[in-house]
Amino acid sequence: MKEVATNYVPQNWYLLLSTFLFCVGIMGVLFRRNAIIIMMCIELMLNSVNLLLVAFSAYSGNSDGQVFVFFIMVVAAAEVAVGLALLVSIYRNVASTDINVLNKLKW
Amino acid sequence: MSQYLFFTLSILTIVSALYVVFSRNPMHSVLSLIFCFFTIAGHYVLLNAQFLAIVHIIVYAGAIMVLFLFTVMLLNLNKETEPHKTNWIKIAAVIAAGMLFLVLIASLKSTELGPFHLPYRSTIGFVQNIGIKLFTDYLLPFEVSSILFMSAMIGAVMLAKKEK
Structure with a gap:
């Protein structure tokens, strides 16, 4: 019994950890002005959701959640490829990745 | 044992995630995010999701972060060219994220998680x-x-x- 008690990570801890990581990602998006860092914080948020999906899938004994995580990784990779290509071409035009310079579409 | 592993990995994950946000040099942010992804892969191993741990390392550390690293190098971003928001907006961002965390924790506090299997032998x-x-x-x-x-x-x- 004692062995089980020390070996066992409660499900709530994963909930807490991924909530915290998600909030760090949100904070990064609000905090920084560099568009590349903002994209990295979006990756952080995606990863926190992935971690929670894997945790719930492992604890419920159902592998569907892990397949979803696989597809989220696919979409994240495609998103990063297109997003960084856009940033490089924006940089070529305005020589900056500062989001305060990129406000031409702002109302 | 796995509780200690969980704590160690979680602290490393949280510290490196915070360093991504607060570091002044974009290069340090990228390297710290790579480290953060490795610790998340460690969490996957702890949850007995070996396939996803390997795919996570290959896709994130191997492909996505290399792309980020090359873009940061290509655009020659460094500490001097890094734009910063005013202190008011930074404080507001920290408070907003803290409030969101508080609200999410308050709503998760009363959740009842159903019966579960321990993942270590699955x-x-x-x-x-x-x-x-x-x-x-x-x-x-x-x-x-x-x-x-x-x-x-x-x-x-x-x-x-x-x-x-």
Whole structure:
């Protein structure tokens, strides 16, 4: 019994950890002005959701959640490829990745 | 034992995630995010999801972060060129994120999680089981994702190409 008690990570801890990581990602998006860092914080948020999906899938004994995580990784990779290509071409035009310079579409 | 591993990995994850946000040099942010992804892969191993741990390292540390690193180097971003928000906006960002965390914790506090299996002896995260799932139940999404990758690749090349 004692062995089980020390070996066992409660499900709530994963909930807490991924909530915290998600909030760090949100904070990064609000905090920084560099568009590349903002994209990295979006990756952080995606990863926190992935971690929670894997945790719930492992604890419920159902592998569907892990397949979803696989597809989220696919979409994240495609998103990063297109997003960084856009940033490089924006940089070529305005020589900056500062989001305060990129406000031409702002109302 | 796994509780200690969980605590160690979690502290490393949280510290490196915070360093991504607060570091002044974009290069340090990228390197710290790579470290953060490795610790998340450690969490996957702890949850007995071996396949996803390997795929996570290959896709994130091997592909996505290399892309970020090359972009940061290509655009020659460093500490001096890094734009910063005013202190008021930074304080507001920290407070807003803290409030969100508080609200989420308050709402999660009363959740009742149902019966569960301990993941340490389960084999659902192994390559065999995920592979069977992926090529039977999820065959169509799997093939569609290859089309998505194809279009993303062509789109990225088209966007980054120099205009004549």
